[in-house]
Amino acid sequence: AQTVTQSQPEMSVQEAETVTLSCTYDTSESDYYLFWYKQPPSRQMILVIRQEAYKQQNATENRFSVNFQKAAKSFSLKISDSQLGDAAMYFCAYRADQGAQKLVFGQGTRLTINP
Amino acid sequence: DAGITQSPRHKVTETGTPVTLRCHQTENHRYMYWYRQDPGHGLRLIHYSYGVKDTDKGEVSDGYSVSRSKTEDFLLTLESATSSQTSVYFCAISKSGTGLEETQYFGPGTRLLVL
Numbered sequence: 001a002q003t004v005t006q007s008q009p010e011m012s013v014q015e016a017e018t019v020t021l022s023c024t025y026d027t028s029e030s031d032y033y034l035f036w037y038k039q040p041p042s043r044q045m046i047l048v049i050r051q052e053a054y055k056q057q058n059a060t061e062n063r064f065s066v067n068f069q070k071a072a073k074s075f076s077l078k079i080s081d082s083q084l085g086d087a088a089m090y091f092c093a094y095r096a097d098q099g100a101q102k103l104v105f106g107q108g109t110r111l112t113i114n115p
Numbered sequence: 116d117a118g119i120t121q122s123p124r125h126k127v128t129e130t131g132t133p134v135t136l137r138c139h140q141t142e143n144h145r146y147m148y149w150y151r152q153d154p155g156h157g158l159r160l161i162h163y164s165y166g167v168k169d170t171d172k173g174e175v176s177d178g179y180s181v182s183r184s185k186t187e188d189f190l191l192t193l194e195s196a197t198s199s200q201t202s203v204y205f206c207a208i209s210k211s212g213t214g215l216e217e218t219q220y221f222g223p224g225t226r227l228l229v230l
Contacts, residue, residue, distance in 0.1 A: 037221075044221070045205065045207075045221035045224075047220070091158065101146060101209050101217060101219065102160050103160070106157050107157050108157050
């Protein structure tokens with residue numbers, strides 16, 4: 001079974017600085033998808049960024065980018081120019097290419113932004 | 116935002132009583148999912164549906180049942196609630212089970228407390 005591990009329960013960063021959240025996963029599949037979701041205090045799950053494993057280029061969405069290392073099974077999220085609104089729980093998630101698109105989530109990292 | 120609502124949003128119940136949570140979508144998406152969120156575990160899949168009357172078990176299905184009689188509604192039932200089922204429950208939807216760009220979108224969540 002696939003597993004996703006986020007080894008940093010909590011992280012903090014100064015406003016306007018850059019922070020990187022770590023995620024590793026375990027799978028025997030060659031094709032799959034990886035996601036980062038953000039959960040602010042409202043509890044709403046918000047998609048931040050996604051990566052297809054067959055793409056070598058790292059995904060980027062404005063201030064959010066990933067460092068996808070397929071061989072190392074690593075999928076980190078970099079947030080540049082951190083803003084107060086970035087404070088939230090961040091979840092890394094894995095999805096197999098085939099089947100019912102079930103997501104496997106990591107335990108989450110709580111990110112605090114210091115003004 | 117994806118048109119997903121969950122009801123009720125908050126519920127307090129007693130051990131041994133039946134509880135039904137409802138997820139309603141206006142997107143006409145084929146796939147619907149129920150997850151539970153607990154501290155230290157991220158989100159875990161309970162059950163999912165791939166069409167009307169078509170459902171399957173997820174990672175933590177014991178003690179739960181589901182039904183889907185209409186495309187837009189997916190019900191999660193706790194037949195006899197236990198304190199271990201105290202959690203936040205999220206519904207999610209997606210267009211299909213395969214495809215390169217499909218993403219799951221989440222409802223606002225239901226907080227359930229079993230006393």
